[in-house]
Amino acid sequence: MGDTIVAVATAWAPAAIGVVRLSGPDALQLAQRYWSGPKPRPRTAHLGTFVEPDGQPLDQVLLTWFPAPHSYTGEEVVELSCHGSLYVLRRVVELLIAAGARIAKPGEFTLRAYLNRKLSLDQAEAVADLIQAQSEAAHRLAMSQLKGAYFEKVRTFRQKLVEFLALLELELDFSEEDVEFASRAELKRLLQELVAEIERLLRSYRAGQAVRQGIPIAIVGRPNAGKSTLLNALLAEERAIVSDIPGTTRDTVEERLFLGGYELRLMDTAGLRENPADVIEAEGIRRTREKIAQAFLILYVFDAAAETWEEAQAHARTLLGADPLPSLLWVANKIDRLAALPDWPDDVIPISARQKQGLEKLQQAMLNQLEQAGLGQEVLLSHARHYESFVRARAALEGALALLESGGGTELVAEELRTAQHAIGEITGTITPDEILGEIFSRFCIGK
Template sequence: MHPNQDPIIALATPQGVSAIAVVRLSGKGVIGIVNGLFCGSDLTQQASHTIHFGLIKKGDTTIDEVLVSIFIAPHSFTKEDSVEISCHGAPFIVSALIELFVAHGVRIAEPGEFTKRAFLNGRFDLAQAEAVADLIAADSALAHQTALHQMRGGFSSALQELRKALRHFAAMLTLELDFAEEDVEFLDRKELHKLADALIKNLTSLIDSFQLGNVIKQGVAVAIVGKPNVGKSTLLNALLQEERAIVSPIAGTTRDTIEGILHLGGIPFRFVDTAGLRENTSDAIEAIGIERTKAQLKKAFIVLYLVDLSNTTFKQAAADLVRWGLEGLPVLKIGNKIDLAPAAALENFKDYLLIAAQTGSGVAQLKDKLLELVAYKPTDGLATVVINARHYDRLQKSKQALTAVITGLEQKRSNELLVVDINSALYALGEITGEITTEEILGEIFSKFCIGK
């Protein structure tokens, strides 16, 4: 058990008025403390994971009727004695309860302290603890599944396999050092090279998954750009299937950015309808809108470049791509208003996705293409995906160390130097799971959690 078991308390449900609120306590003696203020069953004589109805009283004054759930160590989230009090959700009642327990020696929990204690008490490793915060913040089906997979140890299992192979690698090289005078080799150098290559391949797979992980966690920013009146607002409305943006035949209707979120395959796509791109506008507000459009281009993961096929030639569309600096950006070229365009004109736009936003024609194909661009298929099984920037950084460091091992093998460096690089790789992976950590790292991680978790 972690030595710091002083009793802590926090509201576990959101602030504000609600039907029910849950106040949680954890630490040494919390069951006895709650029992001293509870009128009902003797909580100290009850079994773990039981719920009891009664009153919480301050002297002769009843604060509230409550349900008290008790969890006896080590069978709790924190692996300490824990209590959860379900009360009515009036802020006054919640404050009165917390103040009462603070007056009886319980202190207010720090952000993430319950989860931090769970980690320190061996409930799960650090990667799993961080997944708790990701699970709470999940705003899409895929983000939820990915965080749950990590919280249940999917990512940690993959890391443990890597660490196991590395430890074996280091042990064999170290053992050879003990028999240096006999010139004994416990592992063939070609086999060591092959093992290092395999480990790097596994690390690379995890590292490469971070792009998708970032998309799952943050969503995909998609900017819809083009000249005025090409149908950007109509396309946004067609994608969201609601009248999110004003549609008008008057050029320059959209003066500012308009956003909408659509979930595709469990991934949130954040579409931004922008002001139409044109030069020499005399409208000061429209000019500001165009500048904001340019700013959105820099933030976008995908740029939907929309062309009006009814009045634009392929040569003009290509020139506009260059004029607005869209070349080199992650651009998906879309030809709109195919229902109004001459059939002969469509032949020139073979590398464009052709749609009619007004009627919805081609919009389903556009959604499929967007999923394809983020390299995710909804039918794929849930594999291990890296969603945490800290994990990504440590995986990179581990890969760098293993690359140095391969260089060392090729240059026939001594076992002592090879073991140093292997240990560096092990250290980086250990920082992810918390097998190697510092108070500074823990403080940085858990400070980002909400109070009560």
């Protein structure tokens, strides 16, 4: 990291402001080659002119200098806030490269922050999540991870393992003395607690993924139950074709809706029936089943004017192929065609999608289901890399517990704890192979 890197840190599009960022030992020196203005002081924005090599002004800019180690990367950092002309931004970068900087690789600024111990690896991943967050819930999850709530939990796991492992290593050093420095009962209790906590985190993975990527919600039911009309009503615009002909929807229509701080992926599906009219409808039903398997929540829509509650339940169990049924909400549609509402259970939500009646109650019920499913938790597992590391850690901890139960040797128990410690260390970057770093930071934009 002895060189100085440069990149545009803002979006590559015309805008009022565009920021060019430098990081490295020569950041200030390189910027000052083209700077006409007051002498820069630390962490102070200075108004001046960025000039061409012949002295002609290129742009009026703000220069801010962050001396090492008090910067994002832990190195000398200079940020040039220019007018957001693409020509100006391109020319500023060209001149700085000509002076000796090199263009940054994707994620290299954050990689340097990690290597300089300004961020843990999971916090670096949270930076990428924060940039890509599309909803309040995704933003909240990324901020929690960036603030270190997740890191502290993982660090505590690893520290407890390190302490016991040190005692076991001491026993191995004095194996001829037949002494016990680590209480087996206390170690067993600790391992059981860690396994239980890791299992809780692993169970939260699906919710964490849903928050990051958008929560998949499948709208299913018989043909002509009003599923597409409901999608349009929730979106407050005509996105799906609606007709009275059963089987109009042949393929899945997916749209995004922001509700209560969550990004929802609403999936309008082909109507489910036992005997499809043709091969195209049959393929649509097959795809519907795929979406049902992916869904975090199912809205089962039935025509209240043509189907009883009991018939809807029986149909759902037959076609969803599950008993008990997966997480779903029962939606009784077309209540505008009823003279009076039947005596339905409390978990049936009466609506008229066409008349837009009952939609607020349905939306609140959807939010309640998401909260009950744990999507509002502060700490959720949301990265496949973390999930895989915790799976390996759990297996090693369970191996250590089995050895303790069977009276296995200290060296074997210690080896299982080392494996668990190593797996957990990969999450925060305490122990991280180079290929993992390459994969993580390649997903960043160049200026970050």
